[in-house]
Amino acid sequence: QSVLTQPPSVSAAPGQTVTISCSGSSSNIGTNYVSWYQQFPGTAPRLLIYDNSKRPSGIPVRFSGSKSGTSATLAITGLQTGDEADYYCATWDSSLHARKFFGGGTKLTVL
């Protein structure tokens, strides 16, 4: 069981905005950077957001990240059917030997 909690699923219509939350504690999200990953079935995850809110080269501006206290949020604006995937947050825990953790993952359905 992960120390990071994500909703199992979210859904929204094309063109809308969806947010995915990632809840942790003071020793992980509260202290350390959060990254977000997108995974399509049968493929490796792809880095979407790092250092809470930075986008790697090639990631559309429709994807954004934020952090407040012990929670982080991934927002996707202008939803497209091609965004339908699993999304994972990740960070490390300062109280657990710097062990890295992923959230349980959120399945995004674009209606």
Next chain:
Amino acid sequence: QVQLHQWGAGLVKPSETLSLSCTVSGGSFSSYWWTWIRQPPGRGLEWIGEINHAGSTNYNPSLESRVTMSVVKSRSQFFLNLTSVTAADTAVYYCARGFIRFDLWGQGVLATVSS
């Protein structure tokens, strides 16, 4: 363009050792930490551990007693050995680049533990 290519045994018998390899091509090996992550079928991602070019390692405490990671710097390769495997170790295993963010991933290898 930097790429990670991984390979290893797809079928492993219970109690035996799972061995995987990952080769880094097209970029620096020494400047990064290298990580192993796994994903059981239909489930989420689990961090296994990490290693740098000098062989320094950090392992997931839940797997530490069974995990060994190593590197061959001259070949830009790193390796994962997981001993005494059980069905619970059946997963897609990924190699990835990074320490606090994983910006490059291998293609993944399915390792099935079965007799």
